[in-house]
Amino acid sequence: MKVVQKYGGTSVGSPERMRAIAKRAARQFSEGLVHNAIVVSAMAGETNRLVDLVRQVNPSASPRAYDMAVAAGEQVSVGLVSAALESEGLRALPLLGHQLGIVTNDAHSRARIQSIRRDVIENAWRNGMIPVVAGFQGVTADNAITTLGRGGSDTSAVALAVALEADLCEINTDVDGVYSADPRVVKAARHIPKMDYESALEMASLGSKVLHPRCVELAAKYRMPLVVRNSFDAEEARRTWIMPLTTEEALESPVVTGVSTTKAVARITVEGFDPNTTILKDLFQRIAEADTNVDVIVHDRHPRGHLQSVGFTVPTEDLEKTLAAIRSIQSSPGCANLQVSQETGLAKVSAVGVGMRSHSGVAGRFFGVLEGAEVPVLMITTSEIKISCIVPEASADRAAQVLHDEFL
Amino acid sequence: MKVVQKYGGTSVGSPERMRAIAKRAARQFSEGLVHNAIVVSAMAGETNRLVDLVRQVNPSASPRAYDMAVAAGEQVSVGLVSAALESEGLRALPLLGHQLGIVTNDAHSRARIQSIRRDVIENAWRNGMIPVVAGFQGVTADNAITTLGRGGSDTSAVALAVALEADLCEINTDVDGVYSADPRVVKAARHIPKMDYESALEMASLGSKVLHPRCVELAAKYRMPLVVRNSFDAEEARRTWIMPLTTEEALESPVVTGVSTTKAVARITVEGFDPNTTILKDLFQRIAEADTNVDVIVHDRHPRGHLQSVGFTVPTEDLEKTLAAIRSIQSSPGCANLQVSQETGLAKVSAVGVGMRSHSGVAGRFFGVLEGAEVPVLMITTSEIKISCIVPEASADRAAQVLHDEFL
Numbered sequence: 001m002k003v004v005q006k007y008g009g010t011s012v013g014s015p016e017r018m019r020a021i022a023k024r025a026a027r028q029f030s031e032g033l034v035h036n037a038i039v040v041s042a043m044a045g046e047t048n049r050l051v052d053l054v055r056q057v058n059p060s061a062s063p064r065a066y067d068m069a070v071a072a073g074e075q076v077s078v079g080l081v082s083a084a085l086e087s088e089g090l091r092a093l094p095l096l097g098h099q100l101g102i103v104t105n106d107a108h109s110r111a112r113i114q115s116i117r118r119d120v121i122e123n124a125w126r127n128g129m130i131p132v133v134a135g136f137q138g139v140t141a142d143n144a145i146t147t148l149g150r151g152g153s154d155t156s157a158v159a160l161a162v163a164l165e166a167d168l169c170e171i172n173t174d175v176d177g178v179y180s181a182d183p184r185v186v187k188a189a190r191h192i193p194k195m196d197y198e199s200a201l202e203m204a205s206l207g208s209k210v211l212h213p214r215c216v217e218l219a220a221k222y223r224m225p226l227v228v229r230n231s232f233d234a235e236e237a238r239r240t241w242i243m244p245l246t247t248e249e250a251l252e253s254p255v256v257t258g259v260s261t262t263k264a265v266a267r268i269t270v271e272g273f274d275p276n277t278t279i280l281k282d283l284f285q286r287i288a289e290a291d292t293n294v295d296v297i298v299h300d301r302h303p304r305g306h307l308q309s310v311g312f313t314v315p316t317e318d319l320e321k322t323l324a325a326i327r328s329i330q331s332s333p334g335c336a337n338l339q340v341s342q343e344t345g346l347a348k349v350s351a352v353g354v355g356m357r358s359h360s361g362v363a364g365r366f367f368g369v370l371e372g373a374e375v376p377v378l379m380i381t382t383s384e385i386k387i388s389c390i391v392p393e394a395s396a397d398r399a400a401q402v403l404h405d406e407f408l
Numbered sequence: 409m410k411v412v413q414k415y416g417g418t419s420v421g422s423p424e425r426m427r428a429i430a431k432r433a434a435r436q437f438s439e440g441l442v443h444n445a446i447v448v449s450a451m452a453g454e455t456n457r458l459v460d461l462v463r464q465v466n467p468s469a470s471p472r473a474y475d476m477a478v479a480a481g482e483q484v485s486v487g488l489v490s491a492a493l494e495s496e497g498l499r500a501l502p503l504l505g506h507q508l509g510i511v512t513n514d515a516h517s518r519a520r521i522q523s524i525r526r527d528v529i530e531n532a533w534r535n536g537m538i539p540v541v542a543g544f545q546g547v548t549a550d551n552a553i554t555t556l557g558r559g560g561s562d563t564s565a566v567a568l569a570v571a572l573e574a575d576l577c578e579i580n581t582d583v584d585g586v587y588s589a590d591p592r593v594v595k596a597a598r599h600i601p602k603m604d605y606e607s608a609l610e611m612a613s614l615g616s617k618v619l620h621p622r623c624v625e626l627a628a629k630y631r632m633p634l635v636v637r638n639s640f641d642a643e644e645a646r647r648t649w650i651m652p653l654t655t656e657e658a659l660e661s662p663v664v665t666g667v668s669t670t671k672a673v674a675r676i677t678v679e680g681f682d683p684n685t686t687i688l689k690d691l692f693q694r695i696a697e698a699d700t701n702v703d704v705i706v707h708d709r710h711p712r713g714h715l716q717s718v719g720f721t722v723p724t725e726d727l728e729k730t731l732a733a734i735r736s737i738q739s740s741p742g743c744a745n746l747q748v749s750q751e752t753g754l755a756k757v758s759a760v761g762v763g764m765r766s767h768s769g770v771a772g773r774f775f776g777v778l779e780g781a782e783v784p785v786l787m788i789t790t791s792e793i794k795i796s797c798i799v800p801e802a803s804a805d806r807a808a809q810v811l812h813d814e815f816l
Binding site: 019 | 458480483488500504551552
């Protein structure tokens with residue numbers, strides 16, 4: 001069996017945690033798991049420390065300099081986890097991005113992996129070594145150091161698993177899997193033992209912090225089984241599998257798999273543009289250039305001849321740069337009367353589940369429940385397997401609670 | 409003019425210090441110094457922090473895993489100093505060991521540089537960029553990360569200066585140069601504005617912590633001028649030049665350039681071996697394998713037929729492993745009656761100066777002064793330009809004081 005095991009920041013957070021990883025690897029090695037590659041994050045808090053240092057030195061440092069400083073955190077983990085494996089009598093091969101040929105594009109600080117040298121890992125295995133790989137980092141074709149953006153180590157692990165045609169990619173973190181809602185908010189939240197990629201992707205995108213959406217996307221694309229487990233737990237403890245469901249499993253899944261909440265959302269409304277202009281394209285292009293992730297977009301075209309409007313949400317922390325991007329096009333033709341307004345203190349509450357596809361009436365129940373709980377709904381957006389609404393942040397937890405009570 | 413500027417741990421110890429480096433580089437760049445390469449150490453304390461982490465995880469980590477973790481400190485400095493240069497409107501090219509093709513042998517954690525890709529720096533210069541290079545690290549021909557050992561960043565800087573045929577290599581540190589004695593011990597210690605490589609090498613080897621001996625050795629081999637300056641000082645502040653002296657300068661040098669003290673020295677005496685065995689070779693070979701730096705060796709061959717003895721010193725911290733190495737050969741033929749004794753709490757006090765070569769009577773004055781100050785001398789060793797003696801650690805400062813009074 002070929003397995004890629006990724007250990008996140010808290011799972012490598014101290015010498016003790018690293019020794020625990022090594023003990024587990026030694027046990028698994030003695031049980032015959034000799035085709036194992038370990039991918040590590042920076043020790044908990046280390047990446048934030050490095051990012052803070054960069055900001056203190058130069059808040060507008062080039063992404064290349066930024067990546068250089070920030071990628072060092074994973075390197076430390078690679079050396080230390082290798083040393084830990086050695087203390088268990090295992091042979092470790094420490095590998096940085098460039099040593100494993102993790103080539104990315106040159107979009108520094110949010111680079112995309114283009115290729116990985118599978119032979120480096122396979123040679124290590126042939127020599128009885130366990131490769132220990134730095135997550136989060138790569139190199140461009142010109143050998144400049146890049147990083148993959150937040151959550152990048154998960155993506156590194158899945159990309160490596162895909163390159164190796166591994167049997168599974170294990171994500172070791174400090175929670176034992178994905179829940180039907182945030183257990184801190186919804187007391188009755190249930191552990192989900194198995195889910196399909198689409199639900200996992202929607203849950204990830206919606207703020208369940210367990211997995212990064214890009215990692216799930218990549219796993220889904222190559223049908224790579226993911227398993228999320230708590231590295232602080234015993235081997236037999238529960239975990240969440242993310243993989244294709246059998247038809248039977250899919251039919252048995254609940255209509256709604258989980259309820260997810262994202263806070264610190266801001267809404268922007270742009271009104272008064274001519275329907276015949278390219279304003280919508282220009283607007284979102286400019287916002288994308290400002291590196292803002294626009295989330296919900298609601299645009300209901302008014303009858304011909306009327307001026308149009310569009311509403312959308314962004315993370316509150318991106319509000320200022322988004323507004324600046326919008327101002328930059330107010331001088332374009334047809335934008336003279338553009339009116340921009342904004343509102344902060346909002347949240348997004350969503351219900352996700354592949355079961356929705358085959359069940360009608362979910363939307364009705366969804367809005368009925370919120371109405372009954374007197375939660376004002378400001379925006380609505382839906383996909384095949386998701387219903388989301390924007391509500392005041394103060395009502396978000398209550399909304400999540402009543403939706404969970406209704407569906408789960 | 410081509411200049412390599414190395415900044416040590418305290419000189420990159422904080423965001424403020426990095427911005428100070430950038431301001432200096434900007435000023436120099438505007439004044440026409442466009443062929444400048446900056447070599448950086450890890451931020452003060454960082455390497456120790458990483459070494460401690462490795463020891464906590466596995467006290468006997470492989471040098472390869474150790475190097476991987478420990479080399480990360482310089483990478484952070486490279487990213488941050490590059491960011492600092494950018495904030496001054498300069499273009500920086502951050503470079504790790506492998507990116508600059510700093511190829512070393514595979515003696516991990518004390519690797520020797522074999523080659524450097526000069527073209528990488530020259531391309532950067534052609535594009536108006538200032539290269540910022542990670543000191544202390546390199547890669548083997550197989551692309552494994554290596555480190556050069558303590559003080560390695562100085563060596564990186566000199567090696568780069570040599571590869572570039574630079575006009576000089578500047579060592580920026582937290583002292584303004586080399587002194588005739590440790591100013592904390594000898595009040596009258598004088599700043600040395602200019603000295604030759606041999607004196608600098610003896611002073612470096614003897615514990616004046618300003619420069620690493622390997623860096624001076626390399627500079628001497630290629631006649632690369634070194635200048636030691638305090639990065640906390642103004643540009644016009646004094647500094648020490650280390651370079652070939654003119655005949656006139658050499659004649660004018662004092663007989664003794666400096667007095668140097670090394671503490672925490674232990675002496676080992678091995679007695680009772682047959683003069684016809686290979687015991688001396690075996691002994692020091694075994695000790696070298698234990699990675700101990702033997703310093704003073706005194707062996708006065710007794711008349712034929714007598715059993716022999718040898719005395720030597722090691723840093724106190726290496727005493728245990730040295731004794732273990734000696735014990736490992738006590739079962740060899742002719743070693744049955746080997747007697748080993750040791751003494752700690754010693755120090756080495758030395759007087760150094762090229763002037764000694766042409767002045768007789770230095771030794772006489774040296775021992776006369778120590779006798780007058782009632783400093784017991786336990787061992788003596790001399791070279792062409794140096795006289796050293798082993799004394800009780802408690803008398804070391806007094807010995808340095810009276811020798812300085814006598815010669816300087």
